[in-house]
Amino acid sequence: MTSSLKRRSLSEPDRGARVHLYDLAAIRARNKNKAHSFLLDTFKESGLSKAEIAGMLGKKPEQITRWLAGPGNLTLDTLSDLIFVMSGQTFTLQARDELARGKSNQRHPDWLQMIEAPEYEQIPPQAGSGKAGVSSNQYVISASSQDGGTLWEL
16 A cells, blocks of 8 residues: 655635644745745845854854854744844834735746747758758757847757
């Protein structure tokens, strides 16, 4: 007997119903990643070094490296301290209904929409270049962006 997990879609929880641990884990991971991305963006914009941040917080530079390395279990206090030291600002927590968007049925990334379908152009064979009875068809394939620039040509 084989078993497999069914793929689940996140949706708003039913009132009073127990929320599945899978859903909670997915939301936690999403929020950790968003907080970490915000922290990294703030760090890049600050222009401060890890050693400077460590000195301002009274921590070792290794600790700052661990916090910036990945979306771990940062406390709100730690996140608040880091954002304040790096930018001199506080941050705002906001709840958004991202689940109402539903699943995307898009099969390719947004950047791929900027590329038009390739064009094929047959090159006529040159006189005397082919063997008798053998067809030598050659094609040029090129793709261009919507602004008219050629991206590649084969």
